[in-house]
Amino acid sequence: MSDRSPSSRPEQQAESAPHRAGFACFVGRPNAGKSTLTNALVGTKVAITSNRPQTTRHTVRGIVHRPDAQLVLVDTPGLHKPRTLLGERLNDVVRTTWAEVDVIGFCLPADQKIGPGDRFIAGELAALKRTPKVAVVTKTDLVDSRALAEQLVSVDRLGKELGIEWAEIVPVSATAGDQVGLLADLLVPLLPEGPQLYPDGDLTDEPEQVMVAELIREAALEGVRDELPHSIAVVVEEMTPREGRPADRPLLDVHANVFIERPSQKGIVIGPKGSRLKEVGIKSRKQIEALLGTPVYLDLHVKVAKDWQRDPKQLRRLGF
Incomplete structure (x- = not known):
C-alpha cells in the first residue's frame, strides 16, 4: 500500500511536470478579435486594437508568463485579398509566421x-498538417447561448469539411474576460517542452519606438473617414530625454511623423484649426506615458508620402 496521501499526489505531479515554452499565433480574417485576445492573455496592451479591419501591420509578440510555461503570442495582420503592395506584404508576413509557430488559434x-473569408483561411490552415490548431470563437459577449451553440456546431462542421482536426474549440470573450484563462490552459500543453525564451517581466519584444508609433496610429485611426485608416502610417523619428531636467522630473521628447498618401487627406487628419491632431496627441501621449512610465512631450507632424502603400521604396522607409 502506498504511503502517500491522495492530497499530496497532485503537488508531486505538478513538481515533475516539464516546463513548456513556445509560440502561438492567432489568425483570422480582419477584425476577428485577434489583437484584443492577445492583450487579454498578456494582461496589458501590446497590440493596438480598432474597429477598423487591417489595423495590425506588424507581428507583435506578447509574452504570457506562467509557473509551468511561457506562451509567446504572435499577433499577425488579418489575412485578406490584397489590393496593394502593402496588402501583399502583410499576407507574406502572416504565412511566414504560420510556418514558424508551435500552435495556431483560428x-x-x-x-x-x-x-468566404473564414473558409479561405481555413483552407490555407488545412494545408499545414503538422501544426496543432485550436478554433477560438471570439466575442461571445455579443450573442445569446443559442446563437453561440449554433456557431460552435458550424466551426466543428467547417473543420470536418476541410479535414482539419481541431485540438480544441473554445468560446471566449476577451473584453469580458470569459474563458481567457481556460484558453491559455488549453494552449500550453500543445507547446514543446523547454526553458523560458524571454526574461521574467518582459511582456513584449516589440521595440519601444515601434510601440509608440503604433499607439499614435491607433489614436489617429479613431473617428476618421472609412477610406483613411489604410492610408495612415506613423514613424517615430526620435526619442530623447530632455537635457537639463532634474532627476526626479524627467521628460522624454518624442518626435513623430504621421504619413498620409494624398494632400487632400492632410486636412482630415489635422482637423479644423488643428483640433483633430491635438486630440490625437493628447490621447496617444497618455498611452505612451503609461507604456514608458515617464512624462512625454509629443511633437507630431503630418506629411504626405504619395501612394506609399504601392511604392516599394516608401514601404521600406516606413518599416514594411
Whole structure:
C-alpha cells in the first residue's frame, strides 16, 4: 500500500511536470478579435486594437508568463485579398509566421456567420498538417447561448469539411474576460517542452519606438473617414530625454511623423484649426506615458508620402 496521501499526489505531479515554452499565433480574417485576445492573455496592451479591419501591420509578440510555461503570442495582420503592395506584404508576413509557430488559434467571431473569408483561411490552415490548431470563437459577449451553440456546431462542421482536426474549440470573450484563462490552459500543453525564451517581466519584444508609433496610429485611426485608416502610417523619428531636467522630473521628447498618401487627406487628419491632431496627441501621449512610465512631450507632424502603400521604396522607409 502506498504511503502517500491522495492530497499530496497532485503537488508531486505538478513538481515533475516539464516546463513548456513556445509560440502561438492567432489568425483570422480582419477584425476577428485577434489583437484584443492577445492583450487579454498578456494582461496589458501590446497590440493596438480598432474597429477598423487591417489595423495590425506588424507581428507583435506578447509574452504570457506562467509557473509551468511561457506562451509567446504572435499577433499577425488579418489575412485578406490584397489590393496593394502593402496588402501583399502583410499576407507574406502572416504565412511566414504560420510556418514558424508551435500552435495556431483560428479566431472566428461568435456574432458573424462563417463566410468566404473564414473558409479561405481555413483552407490555407488545412494545408499545414503538422501544426496543432485550436478554433477560438471570439466575442461571445455579443450573442445569446443559442446563437453561440449554433456557431460552435458550424466551426466543428467547417473543420470536418476541410479535414482539419481541431485540438480544441473554445468560446471566449476577451473584453469580458470569459474563458481567457481556460484558453491559455488549453494552449500550453500543445507547446514543446523547454526553458523560458524571454526574461521574467518582459511582456513584449516589440521595440519601444515601434510601440509608440503604433499607439499614435491607433489614436489617429479613431473617428476618421472609412477610406483613411489604410492610408495612415506613423514613424517615430526620435526619442530623447530632455537635457537639463532634474532627476526626479524627467521628460522624454518624442518626435513623430504621421504619413498620409494624398494632400487632400492632410486636412482630415489635422482637423479644423488643428483640433483633430491635438486630440490625437493628447490621447496617444497618455498611452505612451503609461507604456514608458515617464512624462512625454509629443511633437507630431503630418506629411504626405504619395501612394506609399504601392511604392516599394516608401514601404521600406516606413518599416514594411
